[in-house]
Amino acid sequence: MGRPLAISEFDKIRTLLNLSETSNLNFRTFAGVAAVTERLLGALPPITVDPPHTLEQADFRSLDRAVSGLDDNSPLLSLLTAIKGS
Numbered sequence: 067m068g069r070p071l072a073i074s075e076f077d078k079i080r081t082l083l084n085l086s087e088t089s090n091l092n093f094r095t096f097a098g099v100a101a102v103t104e105r106l107l108g109a110l111p112p113i114t115v116d117p118p119h120t121l122e123q124a125d126f127r128s129l130d131r132a133v134s135g136l137d138d139n140s141p142l143l144s145l146l147t148a149i150k151g152s
Contacts, residue, residue, distance in 0.1 A: 068109070079103050082148060084141040106148055 071079075080087070083099060091099065129150055136143045 071103070071107070075103075075107055079106070082106075082141070082144055102145065102149070 079085075079099065079102065083102065085091075085099075129146060133140075133143050133146065
């Protein structure tokens with residue numbers, strides 16, 4: 067990200083990923099949290115400059131169908147929806 071997270075940003079990610087302040091993360095989980103944080107809060111170029119790849123667009127176009135069985139309060143659904151909107 068190139069900068070420290072603000073407390074509000076940390077809280078947003080922690081809530082989105084359903085982590086407590088005392089959660090222990092192994093390396094793979096930490097790498098995933100770092101990637102999600104970079105995607106959602108990092109300084110990315112505008113979509114007009116760096117549009118998503120065709121595969122990513124197709125994945126997110128079919129997201130509603132793929133998650134149709136999930137509870138509306140599902141952390142996974144919240145995470146995927148947040149990434150789709152970033």
